[in-house]
Amino acid sequence: MSLTPQGGNFPLTRHSVVLAAQSNDPAVRSRAIDAIAAAYWKPVYKYVRMKWNISTDDAADFTQEFFTRLLEKEFLDSYDSAKGRLRTFLRTCADHLFMKQMRDANRLKRGAGCAHLALDFEEAERELAAVTAAESPEDSFDKEWMRSLFALGLERLRAGCESEGKLIHFALFERYDLNDADPKPSYAQLASEFGLAATDVTNYLAFARREFRRCVLDQLRDMTATDEEFRREAQALLGVETR
Amino acid sequence: MKRLSDSVVARLQADMQVPDLTGTRYAVVRYLARGGMGSVWLAEDTILKRRVALKVLDLVAPAADLPARLLQEARILASLEHPGIVPVHDAGTLADGRAFYCMKYVEGQTLAQYIAERNLTDRLRLLERIAEPLDFAHARGIIHRDLKPENIMIGAFGEVLVMDWGLAKAGAPGLRSGENGSARGSILGTAGYMSPEQARGDAEVDHRTDIFSLGAILWFLLKGAPPTDQPAVTATVPRPLAAVCRKAMAADPSMRYQSAGALAADVAHYLNGAPVRAYRESLLERAARIYARHRTAVVLVAVYLLMRLLFILFAHR
Numbered sequence A: 001m002s003l004t005p006q007g008g009n010f011p012l013t014r015h016s017v018v019l020a021a022q023s024n025d026p027a028v029r030s031r032a033i034d035a036i037a038a039a040y041w042k043p044v045y046k047y048v049r050m051k052w053n054i055s056t057d058d059a060a061d062f063t064q065e066f067f068t069r070l071l072e073k074e075f076l077d078s079y080d081s082a083k084g085r086l087r088t089f090l091r092t093c094a095d096h097l098f099m100k101q102m103r104d105a106n107r108l109k110r111g112a113g114c115a116h117l118a119l120d121f122e123e124a125e126r127e128l129a130a131v132t133a134a135e136s137p138e139d140s141f142d143k144e145w146m147r148s149l150f151a152l153g154l155e156r157l158r159a160g161c162e163s164e165g166k167l168i169h170f171a172l173f174e175r176y177d178l179n180d181a182d183p184k185p186s187y188a189q190l191a192s193e194f195g196l197a198a199t200d201v202t203n204y205l206a207f208a209r210r211e212f213r214r215c216v217l218d219q220l221r222d223m224t225a226t227d228e229e230f231r232r233e234a235q236a237l238l239g240v241e242t243r
Numbered sequence B: 001m002k003r004l005s006d007s008v009v010a011r012l013q014a015d016m017q018v019p020d021l022t023g024t025r026y027a028v029v030r031y032l033a034r035g036g037m038g039s040v041w042l043a044e045d046t047i048l049k050r051r052v053a054l055k056v057l058d059l060v061a062p063a064a065d066l067p068a069r070l071l072q073e074a075r076i077l078a079s080l081e082h083p084g085i086v087p088v089h090d091a092g093t094l095a096d097g098r099a100f101y102c103m104k105y106v107e108g109q110t111l112a113q114y115i116a117e118r119n120l121t122d123r124l125r126l127l128e129r130i131a132e133p134l135d136f137a138h139a140r141g142i143i144h145r146d147l148k149p150e151n152i153m154i155g156a157f158g159e160v161l162v163m164d165w166g167l168a169k170a171g172a173p174g175l176r177s178g179e180n181g182s183a184r185g186s187i188l189g190t191a192g193y194m195s196p197e198q199a200r201g202d203a204e205v206d207h208r209t210d211i212f213s214l215g216a217i218l219w220f221l222l223k224g225a226p227p228t229d230q231p232a233v234t235a236t237v238p239r240p241l242a243a244v245c246r247k248a249m250a251a252d253p254s255m256r257y258q259s260a261g262a263l264a265a266d267v268a269h270y271l272n273g274a275p276v277r278a279y280r281e282s283l284l285e286r287a288a289r290i291y292a293r294h295r296t297a298v299v300l301v302a303v304y305l306l307m308r309l310l311f312i313l314f315a316h317r
């Protein structure tokens, strides 16, 4: 983790999971699919639950099957980043796979997909219960995508803070920025709670916020294949997209 | 993995956009508005203890050339020191990598808000004030190219400011910093206020594209809306002013007023009851205009003539 400002200069060698997922090396591919699944399994699961109203078990099977299919090389090989975003591609793939399974009804048998990913479908179900009726499956997919990006960015922040011995920065960030409580604790309260000077609270939080942004953008960069896709997805993430 | 609630996600998303002013002399006060190139923030200059406006690109700009374009805009503003153009104080890159520039905070209203509560004469008087900074820029080889009511602000002292020079094109050699950013003949600008040559994407667009937009703004001042097609004569718009709009918005740039000042002068003629160059009036209209302009004199002369007449009639009895 670093304090170096980032932004303008885009790294020349991208460690894009999208490219890795198209690799010929099965180990590389498998790791990349894990990363894609981490960001997209909830969007996919909730999407199929909402769109086709299938049972929780069927949706869980479908989700496992979906990411297993991604591991098979030809699936992601048909993705061309010049033609569209990964996000849209995956959602369309989910549609296609579902249609195919409907035609080929016996494929939808329970346990058809080999469950190799540890996914917490019960948690996803609890979250689904809170979704308002007005939300379309497509909107939910995009919203879950955003939530996953922030959650994965947060994981990166935690890991970074941990290895830098800055867990207190992370704890402050969690306590203040991720806190739903209203009213929020004041900086003075946090200072006494953490045994810090008030100015430290300000500085530590500023550090954590800066690093958090960087982590989220790094996460997004990994999940996109080209600079152009990254910029477009970032606009969506920031909520400033002009459609 | 930690579950983030909808409200936390929404807040994190909003926070991503807040400019990181670490290491600068500025502190965010609040968000002001969104523009085509990024967002505008009210900030405090902590050294001078005054409020300023910061125009900041998005955390990830949609195009790689935007930082250069924002800097170009700041330089154009800096080169145009005029009371009708917002002064720029500073430009640079923030800790989060975003390009920004700092300018005077204009505490005022947009043109639309301002004219809502003004009469026709007040509204028309604005045109001259919009034309002045334009002529000033044109004389320096700078074309605005995105003139529209949203880009005109009226400050607290009634000063008129032409804002948003983000699409401005610098013809002057001193300002052409390699890539112009918008000189690709691309179609930028806003429909309704954009000249036909600009809408076509002509490479050789000159200052008269701004004259067209100024004509559309005149129409907006009259009707509170942009002209949909050719400014037609309607009951609510005086014929001479409709003619001024038509001339300013002629499809052929050579048929337009050749400077913003000339357009404003014609509007001033109308306000002073003098004939408008763009309009050939009928005898009746001429009489009416002269009557309106010289009402007292006309009445005095008429009364004098009447008395003479009566005198003649009675003197011969």
Ligand SMILES: Nc1ncnc2c1ncn2[C@@H]1O[C@H](COP(=O)(O)OP(=O)(O)O)[C@@H](O)[C@H]1O
Pocket: B032, B033, B034, B035, B036, B037, B038, B039, B040, B053, B086, B103, B104, B105, B106, B107, B150, B151, B163, B164, B165, B166
């Ligand atoms: N100096 C300023 N003071 C106050 N508000 C401003 C200032 N500059 C811009 N704004 C506000 O921000 C909005 C967008 O600014 P603008 O320059 O038009 O951005 P863009 O070039 O990105 O379209 C304006 O409509 C105005 O409301």
